[in-house]
Amino acid sequence: MYLAWKEIKHEKLRYGLIIGMILLISYLVYILSGLAFGLAQQNTEAIDSWGAQSVILDKDANTSLQQSMLTKSQTDKMTLTKQESYVGQSAIVAKEANHAKVSAQFIGLDWDQFIGKKLVLTSGHKPTKANQVVVDDGFKTSNYKLGDTIKFNSNADTYKIVGFTHNAKIDIAPVVYGDLSTWRTLKKLPDTFVASGVISQNAQYKPGVDQLKNYSVAAFINKLPGYSAQNMTFTFMIAFLMIISLVVIAVFLYILTIQKIPNYAVLRAQGVPSRVLVSNTINQALLLVFGGLALGVGLTALTAALLPAGVPIAFNWPILAVVTVGILLTGVIGALIPVKLILKVDPVSVIA
Amino acid sequence: MENTNTIEMHHIDKTFGHDTSKIQVLKDIEFTAQRGEMSLVIGPSGSGKSTFLTIAGGLQTPTAGEVRVEDTPLTAIPVKKRDALRLNKIGFILQAYNLVPFLTVREQFRFVDRIKGATHMTEDELMALLDDLGIRDLINKYPSELSGGQTQRVAIARALYPNPEIVLADEPTAALDSERVTVVGELLRDLAKKHNKSIIVVTHDMRLKQFADHIYEILDGNMRQAS
Ligand SMILES: Nc1ncnc2c1ncn2[C@@H]1O[C@H](COP(=O)(O)OP(=O)(O)O)[C@@H](O)[C@H]1O
Ligand SMILES: [Mg+2]
Numbered sequence: 330m331y332l333a334w335k336e337i338k339h340e341k342l343r344y345g346l347i348i349g350m351i352l353l354i355s356y357l358v359y360i361l362s363g364l365a366f367g368l369a370q371q372n373t374e375a376i377d378s379w380g381a382q383s384v385i386l387d388k389d390a391n392t393s394l395q396q397s398m399l400t401k402s403q404t405d406k407m408t409l410t411k412q413e414s415y416v417g418q419s420a421i422v423a424k425e426a427n428h429a430k431v432s433a434q435f436i437g438l439d440w441d442q443f444i445g446k447k448l449v450l451t452s453g454h455k456p457t458k459a460n461q462v463v464v465d466d467g468f469k470t471s472n473y474k475l476g477d478t479i480k481f482n483s484n485a486d487t488y489k490i491v492g493f494t495h496n497a498k499i500d501i502a503p504v505v506y507g508d509l510s511t512w513r514t515l516k517k518l519p520d521t522f523v524a525s526g527v528i529s530q531n532a533q534y535k536p537g538v539d540q541l542k543n544y545s546v547a548a549f550i551n552k553l554p555g556y557s558a559q560n561m562t563f564t565f566m567i568a569f570l571m572i573i574s575l576v577v578i579a580v581f582l583y584i585l586t587i588q589k590i591p592n593y594a595v596l597r598a599q600g601v602p603s604r605v606l607v608s609n610t611i612n613q614a615l616l617l618v619f620g621g622l623a624l625g626v627g628l629t630a631l632t633a634a635l636l637p638a639g640v641p642i643a644f645n646w647p648i649l650a651v652v653t654v655g656i657l658l659t660g661v662i663g664a665l666i667p668v669k670l671i672l673k674v675d676p677v678s679v680i681a
Numbered sequence: 682m683e684n685t686n687t688i689e690m691h692h693i694d695k696t697f698g699h700d701t702s703k704i705q706v707l708k709d710i711e712f713t714a715q716r717g718e719m720s721l722v723i724g725p726s727g728s729g730k731s732t733f734l735t736i737a738g739g740l741q742t743p744t745a746g747e748v749r750v751e752d753t754p755l756t757a758i759p760v761k762k763r764d765a766l767r768l769n770k771i772g773f774i775l776q777a778y779n780l781v782p783f784l785t786v787r788e789q790f791r792f793v794d795r796i797k798g799a800t801h802m803t804e805d806e807l808m809a810l811l812d813d814l815g816i817r818d819l820i821n822k823y824p825s826e827l828s829g830g831q832t833q834r835v836a837i838a839r840a841l842y843p844n845p846e847i848v849l850a851d852e853p854t855a856a857l858d859s860e861r862v863t864v865v866g867e868l869l870r871d872l873a874k875k876h877n878k879s880i881i882v883v884t885h886d887m888r889l890k891q892f893a894d895h896i897y898e899i900l901d902g903n904m905r906q907a908s
Contacts, residue, residue, distance in 0.1 A: 331795055332781075339783035339823065595779045598740060600768030601796055602761070677741045 332605075333613035336589075344617065347581060351621025351656070352628065354574045358652050359629040359644075361570060365563035366648070367641030372556045374498040375436070376546065379414075379444050382532040384549045386525075388542035392552035394418045394525045398516075403538045404523045412531045414442035415524035417512030421481045423464075423505060429471045433464075434502045435481065437512030437524070444528060448506065453492030459508040463492035467503030470639045481505075481515055500554060575655060579663025582614050586667045590674055598676035606671050614664035618657050684752065687847050687879035688714040688737050693746035695732055706732045707743070708902040714847070719873040719880040721889055723907070724899035730883035731776060731851055733899065737881065738771050738849045739763045751846070768797065772845035774837050774853045780824040787820045789839050801843045810838055813868060815861070829856035837865060841872070848872065850882045854889060866892035 337344040370377070385407075390397035395418050404415075417437030424430045438445045440455060448455065448463065453475050456462060464473065468490070473479070478487045488507065497504040509524060516522075527536070534543055551557050593606050633642050693710035696703055706729040714720050714737075724730050735741045736748060739755045748755040750766060758766075773779065780789055790807060794800050802810070811817040814834040824832055833856050840848060848869065854862045870892040872878045882889060883899075890896060896907040 331792070335788065336783045592782060595777075595781060597764075598773060598775060598779050599793075600764050600766075600771070602764050602768075605796065675741075677735055 330609075330612050332609045333616055336592075336613065337616065347585065347617050348620045348624070350581060351578060351618055351660070352624040354578060355622050355625030355652075355656055356628050356632075358567070358570060358574055358656075359625060359649065360632060360642075362567050362648055362652065363629065363633065363642045363644050364640075365567060366645045367643040368501070369556075369560055369563065370643050371498040371501045371641050372553050372559070373550050374496045375434075375504050376499060376528075376550065378449075378496055379447070379528055380530055381528045381546050383529045383534055383546060384544045385413075385527040385529065385534065385536045385541055386544060386549075388540060392544055392549055393554075394549075395420065397526045398518070399523050399526060399541070401521050401523055403536075403541060406538050407527070407536050407541075409442070409527070410531075411443060413527050413529045413534065414444040415439050415509060416444065416526055416528050417509050417516075417524045418499075418526075419512055419515045420500075420502070421505065421515060423468075423479045423481055425473065425477050425479045428473055428477070431468060431471055431473075432502050433468075433505050434499045435505045435507060435512060435515055436499070437507055437509040439509055443530065445506075448494060450492045451495045453490070456491055456506075456508065459510050460486070460488050461491045462488045462505050462507040462511075463494055464490055464505050465497040465503035466493055466495050467498065467639070469493070470637075481511075484514065486511075486514065571652065571655065575659040578618070578656060579659045579666070582617070582660055582663035583666050586610055586664050587670070590667075590670060591678075593671060593674045594676050594678050597674050603672050603674075606674070607665075607668060610664050610668070610671060611661055614660045615657070618660035622653055622656060685716045686713050686749075687716055687751060688712070688881070689747075689749040690737060691747045693733075693736060693743045693748070695729070695736060696744050706902055707736070707904075710746070710904050712737070712897070712904065714879045714881050716846075716879050717873055717877045718894040719870055719882065719892060720895045720897065721893035722881070722883040722897045722899055722904070723885060723887070723890075724883070725885055728899045729902050730885075730899055733904075734849050734851050734881065734883050738773060738847075739767055740773075769843075770846045772840035772843065772848045774840045774848065774850035776851040776855070780832060780836055780839065782824050785821050785823055786816070786827075786835050789835065790842050793839070793843050797843060807842070810841065813864065814838055815864070830858070830861065833857060834861070834865070837868070841868075844876075845878070847879045848881070850880070850884075852884050852886070853882060854884065854886045859888060862886065862888045 384394065386392065386394065386397040387399065394416065419435045421433050421435045422430050423433045450463060451466060473490060475490055477490045479490065480487055513522060532545065536543060596606060636642055690710055690712040693707055694705065695707040696705045698704055710733065722730055722733065736743050739748065739750065742756055751770060753766065755763060781792065784792055808817060811820065814837060816831055816834045816838065819827060819831055819835065827835065833853065837853055854865055857865065866889050869880050869882065873880045897904050898907045
């Protein structure tokens with residue numbers, strides 16, 4: 330460690346540049362994976378917040394909540410417990426005279442069931458009347474506030490925002506929580522339809538109706554419009570980014586080690602064992618990569634804090650851990666590729 | 682009777698290259714160095730002095746012949762043992778000065794302590810040595826900040842610091858003025874006489890002749906004793 334540290338201290342510019350490069354590469358990987366994960370989360374945020382285990386839909390609805398509809402005759406045969414909740418989903422455009430239009434997802438609830446009961450508000454209160462709604466914080470970026478009255482699509486009915494909730498997005502659009510009767514209005518459905526589907530916290534929930542089917546939440550999420558295509562794109566993007574970054578870091582540390590060979594020859598001439606030189610190489614690679622990563626994490630945290638609220642960014646700790654360990658390992662491997670050269674350094678090569 | 686030979690070389694040949702570009706640099710060298718004596722090997726540039734010295738110290742192996750350091754046959758022992766021998770018994774003063782570029786003068790000595798896991802000189806002893814060589818004020822400088830002569834003297838101090846039994850010096854006075862040559866010559870002679878070390882110096886600097894017990898001449902790869 331002594332040699333490794335002294336060398337870094339003596340050649341601040343060279344080692345500073347290497348640390349800077351590792352910092353930028355790790356920053357790039359962290360931020361991009363954070364953005365990808367953040368966007369992926371916006372597909373499912375609301376569903377995640379419900380703590381759902383399964384979704385009961387019409388079996389011919391192609392696993393889509395939007396396409397599914399449950400009739401009164403079907404729901405009459407089902408027994409709902411405290412763990413089930415009706416949900417009516419409809420894509421809408423919300424508008425208010427003074428603000429920009431917002432493409433949103435309307436979720437109609439029975440407020441006495443678990444989703445409505447569990448819903449956590451950041452401000453305001455839950456609806457007490459059918460013409461009151463709770464909306465996602467995302468509406469605030471378009472300057473909507475408590476007490477605003479909004480219209481949906483081309484309907485003349487007005488609804489009042491009585492509460493805000495956080496992290497409620499589905500299909501990358503902010504959610505408007507309202508009444509199931511409003512859902513029927515938006516869908517122009519008669520009273521014989523009850524909801525789009527049933528969300529259950531019980532993975533084994535049996536609807537007991539032939540036409541209805543229980544889907545696991547994982548299967549349901551994978552079928553969300555564009556979700557798996559989007560995730561595959563991001564996964565490949567980040568995988569390629571990782572591989573190329575790792576090669577670049579390995580190459581840099583390889584060059585660094587090669588440049589040290591003449592110094593190592595001097596040390597070998599003095600009788601310093603090869604083992605000391607190899608461990609010096611590893612230690613130095615670790616110091617540089619650790620330094621770069623630590624700064625990268627710091628800069629990432631700073632960026633995440635400073636990004637506007639509308640930019641989706643979220644961090645998945647297992648992925649970050651894999652990225653970090655990957656960068657550390659490749660740094661050491663890159664530095665050690667020339668280990669044969671280190672072991673074979675010829676002391677005579679430095680003797681005039 | 683105790684063997685006072687520190688380095689013995691028998692029938693040493695050294696050739697470089699192959700076929701038509703083949704050159705024989707050393708031819709059937711016989712050489713013995715003794716404790717308490719300073720030997721001087723003199724020869725013109727390109728005569729094979731550096732090659733001779735690096736073979737004597739185990740930095741490279743001869744094409745043929747045997748080298749024994751304190752009765753250990755260098756060619757017959759594994760690299761690790763040869764490293765240890767070099768680290769513990771031999772002080773090299775090399776033509777290329779062999780200082781570590783990113784360590785200050787003080788750290789060059791500290792580093793020796795670290796590698797060998799022992800402190801070799803008290804601060805006072807070290808300062809006295811540096812004083813003798815006129816480099817005491819340079820203790821916090823990096824090698825790149827030193828002149829050729831200063832670097833050479835630091836390299837000498839660096840080689841003597843761990844108190845080696847054998848000192849092998851390659852042109853140690855090349856960059857020094859006459860006054861410094863006397864200092865270095867006396868320092869090396871004292872090491873042999875007062876501390877019973879074995880000193881071998883290769884050089885083309887005739888000013889060192891007066892300090893030596895034995896003088897050899899090397900010419901076209903052949904070595905003969907001059908006095
Ligand atoms: N590694 C080597 N490969 C080929 N030739 C070498 C090598 N080392 C030394 N020589 C040649 O051996 C001869 C003696 O070199 P050297 O021992 O350095 O001489 P000196 O130290 O007396 O100036 C020179 O002609 C030099 O070119
Ligand atoms: Mg030479």
